[in-house]
Amino acid sequence: MSAAVPGAGGTVFTRTDERLGGFALRHVDPAADAVLLHGWLTHPKSVFWQMGDATVADVRRQFRQTTESAHADAFLGLHDGRPAFLAERYDPAHSELRGRYAARPGDVGMHFLVAPTDRPLHGFSRAVITTVMELLFADPAARRVVVEPDVRNHPVHVLNAAVGFRVIGTVALSGKDAYLSTCTREQYLAARAAAAVEGANG
Known part of the structure; x- marks a missing residue:
């Protein structure tokens, strides 16, 4: 279950994971969140x-630029009320990807980071990326999510594939070669349905 909840104590989105509990996102506060x-x-x-x-x-400067941008947002993710992940949403048309791929109306760019921990929870990263995808597709105008992870970031490639992303090519960006990957709303819903069947049979 997920819901957009603008104005609820700074929270902009919530989702309940059947196994791992409550997830929520609020906008990053560059001053208050910089040390974390x-x-x-x-x-x-x-x-x-x-x-x-x-x-x-x-860090404070970078997130101030993001929060003041008309083309990007940064969100602090909470798990059961505790800071646990970071997510960014951006317009690919106003990023380094501009002119580098076949853009479509409704494209939205995404980055996410699971907070480093010495006590990881099984399935937590999958729950985080699912929460972020639910946030993005809660906007009816969002039709396809675009990501550009480093080609060496194998754990993220696995997570991306699990929620429906498909690699469409390799692109050279600042400091990295990236697998440009996309996931339409339909691909995401199909991956979510497949995961539900797998869970029911597991």
Whole structure:
């Protein structure tokens, strides 16, 4: 079950996972969240975000730019009320992808990061990406999600495929070669239905 809940204590979206409980997203507050996000983004497990050498001021500046942009949003994700992941939504037409792929009306770009932890929960990353996809497709105008993970980021490729993404090509972007991948609303719903059947039979 998921719901858009604008204005509810800063929360913009909630979802309940049958196994892992409550997930919620609120907008990033660059000033208040910079220290927390700095810890996540400079952790070795977050190497593909290319911010390993960033300072707290760098993180604050980057997210201030994102939150002030007319073409991007940053969200702090909560699990049972505790900060646990980060998500970004952006317009590919106003990003480095502009002119690099066959864009369509309704395209929306996405990044996500699961907070590094020494005590991972089984299935947690899958629940996070599902929550982010539900957030994106809660907007009726969103018809296809576009991602560009580093070709070396194998765990994310597995997660992307699990929710319906298909690799359409490789593109050279700043600091990385990326698998440009897309997931239409229909592909996502089909993947979700397949996962539900698998769960019922498991």
